Amino acid sequence: MKNENLIFRPAARADLEGIVGMLADDSLGRTRENPDLPLERSYEEAFRAIDEDPNNELIVAEADGKLAGVLQLTFLPSITYRGSWRAMIEGVRTSSAMRGRGIGREMIRHAIGLAEEKGCRLVQLTTDKSRPDAIRFYESLGFRPTHEGMKLRLDKGDGKE
Known part of the structure; x- marks a missing residue:
């Protein structure tokens, strides 16, 4: 589905x-x-850090x-793959009121296009194993589960990974 009224732009503080x-x-x-207001300061600090980093795009x-969706795209220089760049997609969400309209698919395609423009050799992402629909979605866009991802929590908060 092509969304004629869909635009992508850098996130603003607003x-x-x-x-x-x-x-x-x-x-x-x-x-x-x-999401309680006012937002915790950590969100403001993270937004500012992403906004000021030329290798990060929100x-x-x-x-x-x-507002229909969001993702973070990070460009990573790498010694592997002969010193190529890669792109990491994180924090992908579509507004619950707008799901099912192809917005997520268009967002990912947009991010892939930006990675190609940057000259990235690959695009990678992770998704929680408890989200089979998300896994199928990413596979439908050509992503393959070629590696086993691992994470180590450094904080002892109550939130899940």
């Missing part, structure tokens, strides 16, 4: 409350995000003038 709201609006997000999708 989007932050809506972004955190989208991140918190699912079963896993509810356990690790806090991208929002707007549909019909409303």
Whole structure:
């Protein structure tokens, strides 16, 4: 599905409350995000760090003038693959009110296009094993589970990974 009224742009500070709201609006997000206002300072600090880093992009999708989705795209230089760049996609969410319209698919395609423009050799992402629909979605876009991902929690918070 092509969304004629869908635009992608860098996130602005004014989007932050809506972004955190989208991140918190699912079963896993509810356990690790806090959309209560005013937002915790850590969200402001993270937004500022991403915004100031030329290798990070926080991208929002707007549909019909409303916040429809978000993702973070990080460009990583690498010694592997002959010193090539790779792109990491994180924090992908579509507004629950706009799911099923192909917005997530268009966001990922947009991120892949940006990675190609940067000259990245590959695009990688992780998704929680408890999300079979997300796994199928990413596979439908050409992603393959070629590696076993591992994480080590450094904080002892109550939120899930």
